[in-house]
Amino acid sequence: MVFYILPERPRGYTKHRMNATDDTLLALKKNLDRPIVLVGLMGTGKSHLGQIMAEKLALNFCDSDSEIERTLGLSVSEIFAAHGEAFFRTQEYETIIRLLSNEPCVIASGGGAAANQDLMDHMRAHAIVVWIDSPVEKIVSRIGQARDRPLLQDKDPHATLEKLLEARRPFYQKAHITLCNDGNHIQDCLPDLIKALNAHL
């Protein structure tokens, strides 16, 4: 696995390998003054990494899709089927704005959230935004056949993900920190992320 931590406006990947010590974790706990939002395509490990990170930092974890599902009593697929994508995007926007008014916490956003310019601007202004980047091949091997992703229900999830990434990359690239998850265990990225968050603060 290779980790890449990028400055705010990437011109090329800079490679670092780092260990999170207790000191870096303590420093982050002490200095963190706003939420951390994870953005990136579906299947990059946002929710999994977010949960682990929240646990390490003793913070609340929220997943925007789960919040929407809980509020409406419907799954994301059911919301898309019954009300359409535009309705889902409005729910997503309002949910994330609401979550961002909280104390420091960790938020995993749905893969399309960052592609709303206003929402991305708001996330950047009120949180530390972390883009979890992952090769499309890896994503397909993780979630290619998943039935619960309404945008991936066609015959060629690889092509769909490539298209989504191409369209969304300019938005994702506005994240404060980029973390490349090209391995099988997203938790291995945690030390790098803790160090990058400290460096950002």
Ligand code: S3P
């Ligand atoms: C979507 C990603 C999904 C979910 C919805 C749409 C997208 O979230 O919000 O299916 O547009 O990329 P995850 O990224 O958590 O899978």
